[in-house]
Amino acid sequence: MPPRYLLLPLFFLIFCCTAFSNEQRRVYIVYLGEHKGLKSTQEILENHHSLLLSVKNSEEGSSDSILYSYKNSINGFAALLTEEEANKLSEKEEVVSAFPSEGRWSPHTTRSWEFITLEEGLQLKGGDKDSAPKYGRDVIVGMLDSGIWPESESFNDQGMGPLPKQWKGICQQGDAFDSAHCNKKIIGARYYVKSYEAYYGPLNKTNAYRSPRDNDGHGTHTASTVAGRVVSNVSALGGFASGVAAGGAPLARLAIYKVCWPIPGPNPNIENTCFDADMLAAFDDAIGDGVHVLSVSIGANGEPPKYSNDGIAIGALHAAKREIVVVCSAGNSGPGPATVTNLAPWMITVGASSIDRAFDANVMLGNGVAIKSQTVTPYVLKSLDFYPLIYAGDAVVAGTPSNVSGQCLPNSLDANKVRGKIVVCLRGSGLRVGKGLEVKRAGGAAIILGNAVANGNEIPVDAHVLPGTAVSSDDAVAILKYIATSRTPTAKIGPARTVLDVSPAPIMAAFSSRGPNRIEPNILKPDITAPGLNILAAWSESSAPTKLEDDHRRVKYNLYSGTSMSCPHVSAAAALLRSMHPDWTGAAIRSAVMTTATVENARGGPLTDASGRVAGPMDYGSGHIRPNHASDPGLVYDASYEDYLLFACASIGAQMDPAFPCPNSPPPTYNLNYPSIAVANLNASITIRRTVTNVGGGPAQYRVAVEEPADVSVRVSPKVLKFKKVGQRKSFSVTLRAGGRRGPPSGEHAAGSYTWYDGTHVVRSPIVVSVAAAD
Template sequence: MAGHGTHTLSTAGGSPVTGASVLGYGNGTAKGGSPRARVAAYKVCWPAVDGSGGGCFDADILASFEAAIKDGVDVLSVSLGGATFDYMGDGIALGAFHAISHGISVVTSAGNDGPSPGSVTNVAPWLITVGASTMDREFPSFVLFGGNRLEGQSLSTAFLPKNKLFPFIRSLDAAAANSSRSEADLCLMGSLDPKKVKGKIVVCIRGGNARVEKGEAVRLAGGEGMILANDPTTGDETIADAHVLPATHITYSDGLKLLSYLNSTKSPQGSLTHPFTNLGSKPAPFMAAFSSQGPNSLTPEILKPDVTAPGVSVIAAYTNASSPTGLDFDKRRIPFNSDSGTSMSCPHVAGVVGLLRAVHRKWSPAAIKSAIMTTAMLSDNTGEPIKNASLAAGDPFVFGSGHIWPNQAVDPGLVYDLSATDYLNFLCGLGYTSAQVSTFSPYKCPQDPPSPLDLNYPSITVPNLDGKVTVTRKLKNVGAAGSYRASVQSPSGVTVAVKPEVLAFGKVGEEKQFQVSISETKRHRLPRDTYVFGSLVWSDGRHHVRSPITVKAKL
């Protein structure tokens, strides 16, 4: 009843709808990634009863996978996740394996526990795991004070009068008698003193409770408006919310400027401008702070997330059974809503998978995944490398292979293909017994299973380099006949050699194997506790089949 499923399903496969907007913002034609696709929904999450028992249980998740297989779907969009479990106890990994065994691609969320390293979830190699990044559409609302103009984001329909200034106060300076300053700093419900807040614009710090709930705390205390400032962990990521009072959300760096003004001014005052829709904002995309990051805590030989896609302030269809904020005090109902999370980026990729399946009916789930990964973008709309939420340089643990580029994925030239048997051998190579692997499918492990490093994955990760290692990969031609030459950007302190350096393909479906040797350079020792990044690109002059290379030396 929360609108999550409606929002994600319409993002993946919604039909075109003209005049879609959120409270008048972002007006235009909304459509899913695979418009006019036939869609099916499987309910696996349930609300709590009497305060307990709610959640998404493996029994329901597994039942939904089996139902989808029976129904003959082509792609599953799974905007679910939690703590990373052993593969044998992971309902999503188990169910997804059965799906890919039937030719069904499974796309999942990377999680919303960023920017902590190693927080990524849904790490099985047969899943397409998606991080979240911004898009070039924003909803600016500016903070005006002392000759300054700070850009924030908002979807508030409550406005302050123009040409009128209001007193500013930091929320921690307005703590109620029964609340701590730290509680007031976060604008927790009931933490603010109405005598100190009434008639003022209150500056609250992000974290601890829902963003819109902070505004409700300010409104109930008699405040005229709210400025939500990021903390260091959320950096420059701002989100447009349907606030219940005039409000805007500013970056950490701008928050420091504002707080400096408050601390240095006897009677600080200012105002907030009305939000509006702005297209073509720069830089975009950059990574959302909440997007969970690598390395893969369960199988570090597999880079996760795989790619990133739009997951901030995404407009899609919504339920009338819940408010746009999902908070009990919010009684508004709207047909479209803006939401953020890797739950929102996941169906973007699922929609792309649907399009690829329509064009390439015989491609395996692994081939489709490879096409999306090896054609992904690494640059934003300013031509600079994609950045993290603090606008510092990102890396593959943040965005995987890069930001999806659907038009390029239709014609990747070459793909790294895999079968269900390859994934079973991967599990055998991790040390699982035949009995354990048979949890996925009846199987007897080979006497000498392949190394996890040799799984034919579209990225290369060596988490424990001890001098030198050689990994094997195989490429399948899905385009015209031609020759591809390898080019390498070696990670710092690492030497990478590819053999052979040229692969010649004479027909569609032909496969060629190659080896990549990775070794520490003799001139300077690789740091023992730090990953370094590079890339391998195979190109025929028109196609550029790119794989990130991620290396850390053995401790």
């Protein structure tokens, strides 16, 4: 059975591996809920070994099979078990769940923070951002990812004070990493590889460091996006996106938890995987170490597991109990519906959108038509003259399947047909940078990469290994028509330049995974969107900018795209809010981020997707993040650990904590006090209850405004909320009723919103409704 979860690059990569038979041992997580009482580490180990011994034949077999014994907050262990042994354990009263440790697609800036206007007075074009108050000072952000490149200037600790008193973590030594690589910025680092090695065998040290050091680049990129220091004169690939680089919370501390490792194969830096058991060990340590925020750019591939069988969901639940904010990427499987991952309501799930920056180049066709393209490829054609132009589908070797003939897959191009020519390749299967590598292998002069229709105008830029650029789907069609109607098609590619204030922006990235929520459709996911397209941040100097093994270039900063890049933007915002409001709960921070988001672009029009269609909550959740507004949201929707346990009882019919038995009739899932409302299969009418807390600074009176979904009436009661003081709570109800046509067609979703306002604060919550089919 192949791993379910892996690093989230821009496209999911398909791989397979040998299935385990039922008789073979594999790593299972045996989850027991929460540690009760002050048990010593030795007592915890003895308890876990005793439980194992109940299904093992010997004491030795019990001891040898255990990989991790979770000891801080999470009660459970990871062990090598047969399916029969795991089933026996799952039947025991004290066991919440026993499930295989599977891999995760994971590891899912100069301009991005300036674009979303982080704080009043933020000056990324100059000035000392670190001199501003707060900026995440002494907030500890844990990064579950592929490690870190500690030598990056983004992680210098100049001027930072002593370590926060609550910090209890360590700096774990290993390959090319020792205690000297931690400092007052990177205050801790650990790595977790046991479950990975149980699946793949011993780590190949030529492809990865057995230590917290990042061989991949992904972890370094996300960490610097969250909390990188101010670094001047930064650019990618010799001049693109030049400016001052800084993370969103440059005074926050970083704790590194390396859980993601290369999948053995021809390009090990491309495919990476992260196993549940390793991640759960990292969550457990991070909680014990004293982090405030956890940033997890990792997500599920395929059918999402239910919360009790999901290492990230379990770890995040234990973190939420301690008011640690957990932020996760939504996935890169868009734009199709029901593709979003990380679905638990006790985490913030982040989609990806663009910023107002492009890297424009011109493609001039032989017929005189100029087409705008985008690239950060540092190579240029040797001649300014026109080159012969060919479509890859017309230049493939015999036997290439027709449905992928234009996609420049490895060893698909006929060198006799493409040598010295500009080759038009289409997005689809395979890596974008791999297509350029194939054109180069076959002797092509350059590549023009054409978007698929689903990608529209969204163009992730690439540092191709030869001259090249990318065009929108419409322009790709225009180029192919020119080739088809010309006897001697030709083209030339002009040099690229960085362009700011591009409009419209932001737009939703086509790759960003969409709702609805496949586990619990009465919770809207994703929650929020943030910049994730062409983000510049620090990079591992052990990895090429393309991550291809045949690319020997090395860079200090790199442009990268994915919800993996948008997730740390929200993690940084959470760190800022934690430093400004240390008394807020994790749910309050999530609420502040969501209810202050915008659904408009910089021009005041509605947010759109890459094809120009008006986007909606299934694309962006509550909207595009505005951290400066989130610092003063006015009202917040709070929720407790017990609320989440009740939600799980109603949603999946499972108790997530043995000490908290599910009631016979738990509250319906739509009544979780969430900052958004989603209702699936509305039949006639439903009444939803919510409670808000005043955090706006004193007495206040809020009125409600409603934007009804199509053919669904919305009634909020009461219509006015009066608060006498900060911290006061008020409850209200929202009644939804299907209209005359019973709302939108069955299976489709209609969107609206309700907004509380007091003249200063605007507290907006989206409403998404699907209507039950008529009898």
